Amino acid sequence: MSIAFEIQMVAIVTAVACALPGTFLVLRRMAMLSDAISHTVLLGIVLAYFVVRNLASPLLIVSAALMGVLTVALVEALSRTRLVKQDAAIGIVFPALFSIAVILVSRWAGDVHLDTDAVLLGELAFAPFRRFYWNGVDLGPRALWVMGAVLLLILAFIISFYKELKLSTFDPALAAALGFSPALLHYGFMGLVSVTAVGAFDAVGSVLVVALMIAPPATAYLLTDSLPRMLTYSALIAVASAVAGFWLAWTVDANIAGAMASMSGVAFLLAFLLAPGRGMVAVARRRSVQRVEFAQLMLVVHLLQHEDDEDAVRESSPAHLQEHLRWTPDFAERIVDRAERVRWITRGAERLELTSAGRERARFSLGE
């Protein structure tokens, strides 16, 4: 396997592993907890390191995942006092835990390869150099195995608890009433998010964890209303962002994680602008169609109202529309043209005349 291929494999597996739980985070409005967790797992790693003094120990991952759950518990305990709102609680808890980690590292672990920069930024380019050996046989990058295992765990969790996750995400009250334990599921799920964050954070850095957990699911959220589709789209968008990001970084010689985060942003921007039905373009087009349709109706209703007036001629002249309906001459011309084309009106010598279809339409919209 070439290095480029291996890096992309790690990136793809990581992206999918982040995007799947991220979908539920976005839907449950807990997106910023991923930011908090992806920072505080560092403290878990550092504390476990001080105990076992071995950076490769699996205990580090366990401790980091526990720290992620502890972060969630602390945030919840703090907001349960009702003295601090939940967003402020997140904003207090995670910088504090992260600060402790940074101080521990810079004061007592300066000699170890526990570089806070690397933790934050990640360097995917180094992933192929850390290999996984079994009985002396090289089985590929270690990160690929770690993230592959995490991905399987996530798939197992989501498939096993799909019904419970779905129900507690969309109707937590009903889920509780039916006897599902929201707390158990919640902490189980947050534990899973923590494990994902730890695994991913070793490979790609904490910021990309946030990007991959939130941006692809939010993009998918703009594209579909169905949960299975949202999960699928999130995974696909995450993979696309990962691959595009890799090639961008390769081309401009820069950090791969950063490039992948940028690409996931580009994907979101595209959906934001172009999503069918919900994107800015679709909304703007719908609004302009509605404006024209409404104006056409205004026109026939106006003509109907003044059809039998004494000054019907004056009221029904195209020029008068500008004064009465406050239309610009261009807009008035366009509306008259369109109304004529659908045969609601005809242009007489000095005034606009309603056709019978137009009269019917006007009466209908007046509720007559």
Add this chain to the structure above:
Amino acid sequence: MPDIFTDYTLRVVALGAMALGAVSGALGAFAVLRRQALLGDAISHAALPGIVLAFMLTGTKATLPLLVGAALAGWLGTLFVLTIVRQTRVPEDSALGIVLSVFFGTGLLLLTHVQHMEDASQAGLTTFLFGQAATLLERDVIAITVAGGIAILLLLAGWKEFKLLSFDPIFAASLGYHVRLLDIALVSLLVIAIAIGLQTVGVVLMSALVVAPGAAARQWTNSLGAMVLLSAVFGALSGLVGAIVSAVTPGIPTGPSIVLVATGVVVVSIALAPGRGLVWQAARHARNRRQLRTETVLTDLYALGIQHAGQLHGHDARSIEALGPTRGAVGTALQQLAARGLAEQLPAGGWTLTDGGRAAAKSVLRHRRHTDPDGLDPVTGGD
């Protein structure tokens, strides 16, 4: 050990940290009130590409251009968040997360791109990640103070409007204020506060300096003016103490040091703030429980007296205990009633109410709604 009054570097650093703590504290108070605490996190991360672009365009690491770049990028990120929330169904926290991570990732992309071009002058840009107050120069402190001072002056100039916006935006709109513009104006001031803190505290931890002082100040007062002032004081204090601790202790970076001091202020405030703090809550809770228990024993004794009218030997503490849902502590309650002259222990050991106690029990029962002072309840009956 360096002395703050004689050591030039320490004095500059401490002053800078104090100034930025005060500014971010004052503006953060509004963010906390408006549930925008995490917007600070998004803004500070979003500032990174602005810093790098400013460096790429100007080629200098002078504070002012980088500060302007940071502020512009942070401001753009904020507008994105506001637009996403307004125009789509993506929830606010997801919008914050997207802007935060995507902007930061882009900043990282640019930063590593610049670094790999092997331009030596870029060294030091990474201090923005964690902040390094030791790099602060006197002119930086002046820049921080001037920019922060302008932000504070603007805050004071729009005080009435911002207050209205924070507490009742719908009312503000009905009065004819342009709420969206006000919103952007207030957030822009927050952007300035964050931009000036990045060099000292760093991108990752700057958000804490926005949230913590405000959340702490909120515990001590219900007045906006007092809260903003207190928040500024807490921020300044955290900056000062954090910077000094970091300067005199080897291996403690400034940002985390300041953040931990600010967190300490929050913890103390949440625990001890008069009336609101957890310690006060617990004390009030205990007092209420004690009072309720005493009242219950009083009325139970009264009920027993009615049920066993004519019996003069009084009632055993254990039979009172059997009546109430609370186990134990009946003895304490009886002693308390006796001390207040409401109950007395007969020589045989049983307890009974005094005349005053019966009157007090009647008045308690009368105060409890739906309770007829003589009828008690259907089960125990009465005469």
